[in-house]
Amino acid sequence: MKTSNQFDRRAFLTRATVGGAAAAAGTALAAPAIAQEMPEIKWRLTSSFPKSLDTIYGGAEELSRRLKEATGGKFNIQPFAAGELVPALQAADAVSEGSVEVCHTVGYYYFGKDPTWALGSTVPFSLSARGMNAWAYHGGGTDLYNEFLSDKNLHALPGGNTGVQMGGWFRKEIKTLDDLKGLKFRVGGFAGSILERLGVVPQQLAGGDIYPALEKGTLDATEFVGPYDDQKLGFVKVAPYYYYPGWWEGGPMVHFMFNKASWEGLPDIYKSLLKSICQGIDADMLQKYDYKNPTAIKQLVAEGAQLRPFSPEILEACFETSNTVYAELEASNPGFKKIWDSIKAFRHDYYTWTQIAEYNYDTFMMRQRNADKL
Structure with a gap:
């Protein structure tokens, strides 16, 4: 004999089984719609960097790996190092022409075509890596850069930064x-x-x-x-x-540049995934450099x-x-002028702010380091 407040294990299991079956049925019904949104796509990526530069070239490999994992292998981008498909400094040209769907490159490589190319990456005495990211993601920088690239059949997303x-x-x-x-x-x-x-x-x-x-x-x-x-x-x-x-390279931003027609033909779910993955790789590259450079500079000094x-x-x-x-x-x-005006306006405010907190904190900690207190 049990009271109404006592736990009825058999009834609970029965309800759970029925509910689970209904949920599974709902998933089965939804699966075809999701599958339609995730078609199988195979693209090629040409990098402007050799494999020996594992931190920069590695960004292209990360894009391929993360995208494959996120889509269950349905969206594959195969990376190629500089020179394997096209020369390093012609990566964006190949994507613009449509012979390759995406490249991993730096805008200032194409300075000779138009100096505006460089503004999306870096120019002398521009912003630091953090400043470039703030401007690109929240100051309209990426939109301005893509407006410039639009008639070149390109769409760019930030994909890394080396820091100064x-x-x-x-x-x-x-x-x-x-x-x-x-x-x-x-x-x-x-x-x-x-x-x-x-x-x-x-x-x-x-x-x-x-x-x-x-x-x-x-x-x-x-x-x-x-x-x-x-x-x-x-x-x-x-x-x-x-x-x-x-x-001349205070915060050089690397970009994934997509063939614009190929980008626009993607399902929204793939566009969303690429935006998220590229932003993750953008952060990851800078983090790697911040971790690896301190050891390397000590070793170089030891080497002379x-x-x-x-x-x-x-x-x-x-x-x-x-x-x-x-x-x-x-x-x-x-x-x-249009893009540089935007960068200059933010640069003024950015260095007003960073000198107050970041600069003073870092300077104090550097003094402690130089006094062997860290």
């Missing part, structure tokens, strides 16, 4: 502006156009040609990325002066790297020259 890069490896010390005159520096794009006005002779060399050119003295300096990537290339052996900061800051004189001259170039572009290139 190093200023490069030099065979001799660079103390004054006069030391820049005649310097054969492997640097391109926007930075090259700025430095050229200060007497530098910009050079364009493939990655495999840099070391022998430095060793022979036909090249005086090179910039690459930062400690983790640079260490693999052995530049410390032939150009020991390691300068900082890389003022001599860290040197660019002098205030050099930085000020580069800053003023950059502003002169920007003024010229704003006057002649409406597309550049």
Whole structure:
């Protein structure tokens, strides 16, 4: 004999079984509709990076892996390293033409077509990595960039950031502006156009040609990325002066660029997945660099790297020259002006804020580190 408040296990199990069957039936009925929204798709991705740069190239592999997992293998993007399908600096062209559906690249590689390309990634004395992400995701930056890319048959989503890069490896010390005159520096794009006005002779060399050119003295300096990537290339052996900061790459954003027609033909569920996955990879790349660079910089110093800051004189001259170039572009290139105006407005407020909390906290903690209290 049981009271009405006592637990009736048999009745509960009966109800649970019936309810479970009904739920399963509902799932079975819904499955065909979901399957229709998730067709089988196979795309190819061409990267602008070699496999040896595992942190940057790895972003393309992460996209492929995460998308395959999220769709049960129905949406597959196969990544190819630079040169396997098309040359590194033609990745966006291949996607625009439709021969490849997506690429993983950096906008400033296409600076020669139109300087506006670089604004989606980075230009000298622009925003830091956190600033670029804030502007891209919440300041309309991604929409502005896609407006620019629209007539190029491209749609871009942020897909990584290295953080502020190093200023490069030099065979001799660079103390004054006069030391820049005649310097054969492997640097391109926007930075090259700025430095050229200060007497530098910009050079364009493939990655495999840099070391022998430095060793022979036909090249005086090179910039690459930062400690983790640079260490693999052995530049410390032939150009020991390691300068900082890389003022031309304060927060270089990498992008996944999709063929616009292919992007627009995707079901909404796939578009949503790609947006989420790309944003995750964007964050993941910066986190990896923040984790790997501290160890790499210590190892490079142990190997003989001599860290040197660019002098205030050099930085000020580069800053003023950059502003002169920007003024010229704003006057002649409406597309550049529209995006640059947006970045400048946010840059002003962003550095107003970061100097209050972030700067003071970091500076205090750096003093503790230098006093061996951490």
